[in-house]
């Protein structure tokens with residue numbers, strides 16, 4: 539049981555990218571290639587097998603469906619169908635070994651706080667940020683690449 543939902547990109551986005559080979563909303567060509575980096579796949583939140591698995595690169599607004607102000611950036615998903623990460627799956631273990639940035643936002647896309655975790659001990663950072671009254675959700679980004687990985691929400695009641 540995880541106290542906070544882990545939100546990967548929605549399935550309709552992944553399906554549209556695979557079917558059209560374009561970035562939803564932006565229309566930029568989405569390119570597929572053998573993985574040259576660990577990723578992760580923003581759907582299943584697993585790291586890519588470098589030099590073996592194929593991935594698609596496309597432009598995605600990490601705030602889509604949540605805020606009116608966008609912040610598009612590059613993300614990867616597996617080229618072929620994969621299972622979206624379960625929201626109740628707890629922190630994705632594949633990501634723990636990488637340096638991560640936790641951006642804490644309030645509604646209106648206002649950045650309230652940031653935590654950097656490089657030793658895999660993510661729980662304390664997450665719980666500390668979600669304990670703040672002015673924080674509504676967290677974005678997790680790769681600290682070195684800067685790219686968006688996934689969102690963490692507050693536990694849903696009821």
Ligand SMILES: [Zn+2]
Pocket residue numbers: 579580581582583584615616620621
């Ligand atoms: Zn995947």
